[in-house]
Amino acid sequence: MSDFSLTSSSPRNGEKIVKGVLFASAGFSVVITVGILWSLIAPAISFFSEVSIADFLTGTRWAPRFEPASFGVLPLIAGTAWTTFIALSVAVPVGLGVAIFLAEYASKKMRKIAKPVLELLAGIPTVVYGFFAIEIFTRVFLKEWMNLEIGAFSVLSAGVVMGIMIVPTIASLSEDALSSVPLALRQGSFALGANKMQTTLRVVMPAAISGIAAAVVLGISRAVGETMIVSLAAGNRPNISLNPLEGAQTMTGFIANAALGDSRVGSLEYNTLFAVGLILFIGTLIINFFSIRLVRKYRKAY
Amino acid sequence: MKKQLEKSSIIGKSHEKTFGSVIFLGILWLCLLIASLFLLTLFASLILKGMGRFDLSLFGNYNNTTPEDAGARAAILGTLFVVGLTAVMTIPVGIMAAIYLEEFADKNRWFNRMIELNIQNLSAVPAILFGMLTLGLLDLMGFLNKNIVFGGALALSLLILPVIILTTREALRAVPQEIRAGSLALGATDIQTVARQTLPAAVPGIATGTILAISRAIGEAAPLLLLGALVFITYDPNGLTAGFTTMPIQIFGWSSAAQDEFKALAAAASVLLLVILVSMNGLAIFIRNRFAKQW
Amino acid sequence: MELEVRDHSSFAYSETTILEIDRLDVHYADNHAVRDVSLNIFANEITAFIGPSGCGKSTVLRSLNRTNDLVPTARVAGRVNYRGHDLYAPDVDPIEVRRRIGMVFQKPNPFPKSIFENVAYGPRVTHGRVSKSDLNEIVEQSLTRAGLWNEVKDKLDQNGMALSGGQQQRLCIARAIATNPDVLLMDEPCASLDPIATSLIENLMLDLVKDYTVVIVTHNMQQAARVSDRTAFFTAEIDSTGARFGSLIEIDKTDKMFNNPSNKRTEDYIAGRFG
Numbered sequence: 001m002s003d004f005s006l007t008s009s010s011p012r013n014g015e016k017i018v019k020g021v022l023f024a025s026a027g028f029s030v031v032i033t034v035g036i037l038w039s040l041i042a043p044a045i046s047f048f049s050e051v052s053i054a055d056f057l058t059g060t061r062w063a064p065r066f067e068p069a070s071f072g073v074l075p076l077i078a079g080t081a082w083t084t085f086i087a088l089s090v091a092v093p094v095g096l097g098v099a100i101f102l103a104e105y106a107s108k109k110m111r112k113i114a115k116p117v118l119e120l121l122a123g124i125p126t127v128v129y130g131f132f133a134i135e136i137f138t139r140v141f142l143k144e145w146m147n148l149e150i151g152a153f154s155v156l157s158a159g160v161v162m163g164i165m166i167v168p169t170i171a172s173l174s175e176d177a178l179s180s181v182p183l184a185l186r187q188g189s190f191a192l193g194a195n196k197m198q199t200t201l202r203v204v205m206p207a208a209i210s211g212i213a214a215a216v217v218l219g220i221s222r223a224v225g226e227t228m229i230v231s232l233a234a235g236n237r238p239n240i241s242l243n244p245l246e247g248a249q250t251m252t253g254f255i256a257n258a259a260l261g262d263s264r265v266g267s268l269e270y271n272t273l274f275a276v277g278l279i280l281f282i283g284t285l286i287i288n289f290f291s292i293r294l295v296r297k298y299r300k301a302y
Numbered sequence: 303m304k305k306q307l308e309k310s311s312i313i314g315k316s317h318e319k320t321f322g323s324v325i326f327l328g329i330l331w332l333c334l335l336i337a338s339l340f341l342l343t344l345f346a347s348l349i350l351k352g353m354g355r356f357d358l359s360l361f362g363n364y365n366n367t368t369p370e371d372a373g374a375r376a377a378i379l380g381t382l383f384v385v386g387l388t389a390v391m392t393i394p395v396g397i398m399a400a401i402y403l404e405e406f407a408d409k410n411r412w413f414n415r416m417i418e419l420n421i422q423n424l425s426a427v428p429a430i431l432f433g434m435l436t437l438g439l440l441d442l443m444g445f446l447n448k449n450i451v452f453g454g455a456l457a458l459s460l461l462i463l464p465v466i467i468l469t470t471r472e473a474l475r476a477v478p479q480e481i482r483a484g485s486l487a488l489g490a491t492d493i494q495t496v497a498r499q500t501l502p503a504a505v506p507g508i509a510t511g512t513i514l515a516i517s518r519a520i521g522e523a524a525p526l527l528l529l530g531a532l533v534f535i536t537y538d539p540n541g542l543t544a545g546f547t548t549m550p551i552q553i554f555g556w557s558s559a560a561q562d563e564f565k566a567l568a569a570a571a572s573v574l575l576l577v578i579l580v581s582m583n584g585l586a587i588f589i590r591n592r593f594a595k596q597w
Numbered sequence: 598m599e600l601e602v603r604d605h606s607s608f609a610y611s612e613t614t615i616l617e618i619d620r621l622d623v624h625y626a627d628n629h630a631v632r633d634v635s636l637n638i639f640a641n642e643i644t645a646f647i648g649p650s651g652c653g654k655s656t657v658l659r660s661l662n663r664t665n666d667l668v669p670t671a672r673v674a675g676r677v678n679y680r681g682h683d684l685y686a687p688d689v690d691p692i693e694v695r696r697r698i699g700m701v702f703q704k705p706n707p708f709p710k711s712i713f714e715n716v717a718y719g720p721r722v723t724h725g726r727v728s729k730s731d732l733n734e735i736v737e738q739s740l741t742r743a744g745l746w747n748e749v750k751d752k753l754d755q756n757g758m759a760l761s762g763g764q765q766q767r768l769c770i771a772r773a774i775a776t777n778p779d780v781l782l783m784d785e786p787c788a789s790l791d792p793i794a795t796s797l798i799e800n801l802m803l804d805l806v807k808d809y810t811v812v813i814v815t816h817n818m819q820q821a822a823r824v825s826d827r828t829a830f831f832t833a834e835i836d837s838t839g840a841r842f843g844s845l846i847e848i849d850k851t852d853k854m855f856n857n858p859s860n861k862r863t864e865d866y867i868a869g870r871f872g
Contacts, residue, residue, distance in 0.1 A: 006679075006682050006686070006690065006693045006694060007688050007689060007693065008690040008692070008693065009690075009693060012491065012493075015491060015493040018493055019402075019406060019493070021398065022398050022399070022401055022402035023402050023406075025395050025396075025398035025399035025402060026398075026399040026402040026403050026417050027417065028395060028399065028463075029399060029420050029421050029424060029463065029467070030416070030417060032424060032435070032460055032463070033423070033424060036427070036431055036432070036434070036435045038438065039434050039437065039439070040431075040434060042438075093333065094337060095333075096333075097329060097330050097333025097334070098330075098333050098334055100330055101330040101331070101333065101334055105327065105330060114334060117337055117341055118337070119583065120341055120580070120583075121337060121340070121341060123517060123521075123579050123580070123583050124521075124576065125520075125521030125522070125523070125553075125575060125579070126521070126524075127521070127550040127551075127553050127554050127557070127572075128344075128348075128521075128553065128572045128575065128576065130557065131553060131557040131565075131568055131572060132347070132348070135347075135351065135557070135568075135569070136343070136344075136347045140347075164337070164340050167337055193317070195317045195318045195320065195323055196318060196323065197320075197322060197323040197326045197327075201326075218426065221426050222426075224428070225426075225427070225428025225429065225430070225431075226428070227428070227429065227430045227523075227524035227527075228523050228524060232554070232557055232558065252428060252430055252524070255434075256524060256527050256528075259433075259527055259528045260532060265441075273434070274434065277431055277434050280430075280431065281427070281428075281431055284426065284427060285423065288422075288423050288426045288427075289423075291426070292419065292422055292423070408669075409669075410669075478706075480702065480704065480706035481706060481708060481709070483664070483667065483702065483706065484702065484706040484708065484769070484772075485708070485718070485722075486664075486667065487662070487664065487695055487699060487700040487702075488696075488699065488719040488722065488723070488772065488773065488776055489692055489693070489695040489696030489697075489719065489776060490692070490718075490719075490723075491692055491722075494722045498718070498722070499708055503709055595709055
């Protein structure tokens, strides 16, 4: 037989090194997550050595800088929850509406207009949304046009503007989910004599429900984590109240505001930041976990 | 005798035009209208409010306690520096990580799945937490003053790294498997295949995704707030440890000020920022339409 | 139905075995897809694998240049010997195997690069630095051999994907022979082409076999009859548990296979009674 060998003609060490570097780059992401946890946990532990966890989680007065200080985090959580709720009350209907329109009704021309609108909305920096909220929405729209008895800061203003900010997130993910529903399902419905609205509401949307749920959960995640809009428009007075015309402080708002002040590194005030950050991280972790599960569920279905 | 449903008439009013259907479609249009109207109102009001300050002083002057003399020069340069450094720090790492995950990782190994899950999670972590991470890292590295260009770039890099990884992976995934199969069948190694076929074919998609990620970095303020970027900067940033501020931060500062003249500045700066971002988005879309391969 | 078998009266059948397949088994995860296949491929002959869909022809073909390695769930058992060397020995580098045993795919898959770059790619990656003049020569020779040179010599910079289907496939063939392989595997190369393009490629095969050994999988019995020197007939069987698997029924010189097959099932397939 001819003399040749099928073993590697060259050791290709360079390639092995390249693969190692590629793997390290990917592994780096794990390092980041560990880093976030570590950067939060160390000061948080320090915090909890001075403030009991029970007081923290169940207290209803948030006054870390007062004498005497009070560290009940519920007002911050309430602020976050309330602004998130209002934001989603705006974002889910409008976002779903746009999504259904794009997926089921829009002509090519309308898509050319609608998609850029969504992309533009998605690209606007949140600080600009925040500025709009206080300067135009609160001042002009709510006060002048609607004559509401409202202060400079309100949960309503922050919530509504944040809602518009989230519309592209919900719209694009929902549209994705609706478009993935096979044409065959729609055709089956039409063949039975249903019209478009009935088909959309009774066949397509239920089929896309996990994807839509994923979109909503992602929207919640964005609302919970948003800082600039609430910082500018919701104010810095921690408050547990159901009145949307009042201001409130969210977890993110507190962190931003506290960062602007001068706290000595290592002091209780400084560590308070990280304790709240830890709650925020754990909260969004749980929300994201559900979102990823839901996305997997809907991707698998088709 | 079986009960039969009454047969509908095939002539008469279309079932697409029932009262409910019309209202439904009307509501959908209303949703689109709300979104578009908001966009229009936003742009119009910003332009109206900022019109007076859209002049050279916006670009040339540093911030000032007197609004008439204030400008965004430090903020503009700060954005350029910090985001430029961010791009250099994060784009290569992001692309390399994506290549590993998409082309080389065995999807059945537990650590690869964990990395994937981790990246998906990181892309949805609130931006401000990346600021906290950066605070901790800068502490470790021995920096007492956190308001440094390197710190800002570090925070933004960590923030957009997951986004770059995700969009690059999508671009790689879009390259058909037949291209890889053809290359391997000729006796090329997997590295050669990725470097010479897969990656070049994915470049338009990667470029689009990267530009959008950088746009995100340009508009971010929360993590930088934590680093103390809301300061009065009256000089051009001149090094990795120079103090800095950026346009979103400056806008935040001016928005919170009491005087109305500062609000006009905030509006003008917002318009400038939006122009920059819309141009970048336009560039990304142009690249996508012009160069993306039709497989 | 009369099958037009190529005239082999003056054909010198080869004595040299290039590939020896001995009791080949292929599993995809738990599915034992191909069982106990044994056959020989001889030098400078066209061997055709025929049979109905889903009976493992492509799987066996892919085992010959370790392309099955790219399928994560695939496991190969048995021996495949290439010129006496076991292709699946632990120290064998699949890259080296594929440099000697090339493959052309069912759907033409040119790279999204220029025609020149498509053909030059193989030599570049297998031989590192190749001088520009050498490359020019290799590209011209390969395209000429593939019958494409005259059609593209003035537009070598044009994107390979802009060619017609038949031209793309000939480009893929030119690309495959540019690395000077020993064996050429072709997996239903004409399946997506029109009859004119198909006959161009069939004539091409008859020319190529003078320098290479060709193994082709085809759905088209007439094509096998027209073109091949030996034919292997595969079909799907069902075992005692109800699982389907592919197996080799018969392999023989083409004239004998089509005019006087030994196995009744071969005869039934050729007569069109199933498939």
